[in-house]
Amino acid sequence: MLSPSVFFFAGTASQELGKSIAELANKLLGKWELQRFSDGEIRPILQENINGAMVVLIQSTYTPVDHLMELLLMIDAARNAGARKVVVVLPYLGYMRQDKVHQAGESYGAALVTKLLFAAGADQLIICEPHTSNLHLYFSGIIKEVSSYEIFKRYLETLQLKNVCFVAPDAGALAAARLYAQFFNANLVACHKIRQAPNKVASIQVTGTVKNTHAIIIDDIIDTGHTLYAVAQELRSQGAYSVYALCTHPIFSGYAYDYLLSSVLDKIIVTNTIPIKKQHVKIKVLDIATCILPFIEKVVLED
Template sequence: MSHGVKKDVMVFSGSSNPELAKAVATDLGIKLGEVDISRFSNGETYVRFMQSIRGHDLFLIQTLANNVNDALMELLIMIDAAKRASADAITVIIPHYGYSRQDKKTKAREPIAAKLVADVLSVAGIDRLVSVDLHAGSIQGFFDVPVDHLTAVSELSDYFKSKKLDNLVVVSPDVGRVKTAKKFADFLDADLAILHKVRPNHNTAEVHHVVGEVEGKAALLIDDMVDTGGTIVEAANAVKKNGATDVYVAATHPVLSGPAIERLKKADIKEMVFTDTIPIPKEKMLPNMKVLSLASLIALTIKNIHEDGSVSSLFRGDV
């Protein structure tokens, strides 16, 4: 379904997720803008918009994943180039906001890198930020410009609703995801369970016990991202140990770094469903993985922002 916009809207893509950007432009009924992004021999990034953007409403799509630092620097240079080329408004769409887990200090002498990223984006000259399922909603408060916080809950829950799974229980992998898990449970008319988890080290998790009934039920584990796979595999093991019949996973962001693929290959998980906020390389795609596109949601968001419409109206309930 196309969501057409006026001619003064222009969408450009960084190099981190061009396929999503192309799909968004197609959904809007416009051509993806041309931009030259290259590297000098010393590694510096070069950006040049290949058409006039003066007076246009600009939307820059760049996910901060894989080579996070390169993607961020590239985006900052794109923003600077757009500002100097007299774009009327610059909205950055960051489907996956890198550094989002560093949203607070948990130990002495640590940074709050999520705030630092917000600061440098603001100084670069953005007028608005759009992101999807931030790891911490408080990141919205790190910006002085408007932030539209999208969620993939509807897309993911609709997919599992279509599967018509019997005796389903939605499982939150920790207390931090309970609010999101409750939304899934409400949409799917399912029970809710919570795992009590501790993290002895970065990228490791240990489940101490399950709060709620999972025995004899199909368990749907939900999270905002799957990074190294430690949390989700430990959670899958815990619910299976407690009598779950099948295990499914729904997560917005497929970070899939380090040992993730090897861990997930061995895990007793029937199906893992992600979105295309981060592209999954072919060599990392497993037979039990499925990717849902958020192109239509992002296109509608662009349309509503450009036409001064409501973004929150795109979602069921609070986001």
Template sequence: MYDHLTLLSGRAHPQLAGEIAEYLGIRLASVELSNFPDGEISLKLNQNVRGRDVFIVQPTSPPVNDNLMELLILMDACRRASAERITAVIPYFGYARQDRKDSGRVPITSKLVANLINEAGADRVLAMDLHAAQIQGFFDTPVDHLYAAPILDRYFRSLNIPDKDLVVVSPDEGSIKRTLQHNNNIGGTLAIVDKRRKNAIETQQANIIGGPIEGKVALLFDDMISTGGSIVGAVNVVKEHGAKEIYVGASHAVFCGPAIKLLSEAPIKEIVVTNSLPIPDQDKLSNLRTISIAPLLGEAIRRIHRNESVSHLFD
């Protein structure tokens, strides 16, 4: 079935790539990766990829610049080694926050990075939960966009929380569409945290729209947890409005800056994330649960390789 499929990984998340290889029943291709004394990346493919359908697993996670550059170099090496098709498998796509010009004299970095990936040799891109869906249109090649929501929803349904005791909460107005989908799949009532920006670096969260919250189990969802400020602010508001228990679900555990401190001090019963990014041991909170996306990515890779529908994964 996989005579012409080659799966390889950079150094960003080899554990996830290994789980995908195990799902597919194949071995990861051998790649030598190191750094020159000045920090430049040195790379050599130890396996013939001529005429192969190559999938490169590399989230652009912190250190973002190093991992992005490594992805570009991996694709260039495969292109120059005459790979038939190259698919960049990017479980977490960095540089996604600046996806439009919201003020003068600013870049659109997500478009720039899409151009770099295309120019380096990507024939397709496989991504998960892009920060903004329109980023798919920044690529000049096909993009298969996966969602972690079904995986997260399956876990929360397994908790068997009675529908009458459950409220699904959007941490801000921008996450309403995502939260509605979770609400439709899990059940319960819907509430929204009213978040208002005080200035360029501060936001204020005080009010709840919808509900009720008091005495209920609250589920809060976001696409990523970066510094933790927004989600912890929403959690505190929900707690102040009388939530009995609070769970948080997110696709990407970026966990930078004060995130670990804020999350450890917040009244959260459980934080449920995927393994789209590696989580260092020092960042593994006692109430953190990680769910693997390897079967989802592995099945998508299998379908792309066999020219089958990827959208059927979500039917």
């Protein structure tokens, strides 16, 4: 049981996940109101007495950018109301793919967003699969990273698939795919994708054998779905019995949802870091709240 002096608030982007986390912690979500000026400017108001308390703010920052601004204002509001500590839970933190400067004139988006969270008054960040590993360089507080590995692993065990292989769709997913391959004593397959433009995949080269296997693609983000679609197509063409995808963050931008439902993928397993717009038998959503709560409890115990 967490102390009464710990308050949970869920932003508009993470209402359902916030409720799930709060219920697991035997807490009620704190009351707050989001006001809007006529020009669209937002004004969140926390409606609990949080003076001297620890405040846990739960908010994903997927599109639109209002979700990020809302979170920054909520952090500032908590500080202004006398919160002793502000812990920010980011099921999905946007702009993390902008973690390198490839050419002159680019912004270092990941660093900027992390600095903004600290400047607003966040003491600690709890982030699910942040897509980059160097955020600690730009945030002066504590950063904890939550992995979806355990809930995905448990789900795969319920499927009881025989003769599986794990597929990394690109170099960035190789380490994660290797974890699954080692646990299930399965083969690891690597892909190399050749892009014709951003979010457009020209071709996929597969290193390894997938014939007569259940191929399971491991990745952290589904955005347009083009990579996932192309990889699944190539795996099937090389003789895979079935193709599954495990991806933590279902961004599903543009026409990704319909695009992926028309693919050869048998199942797409994601978490609820970002709410799914439409339910479908082909998409399985796992609740990541059980992975997040232990990190919050540890912060409370260490406080």
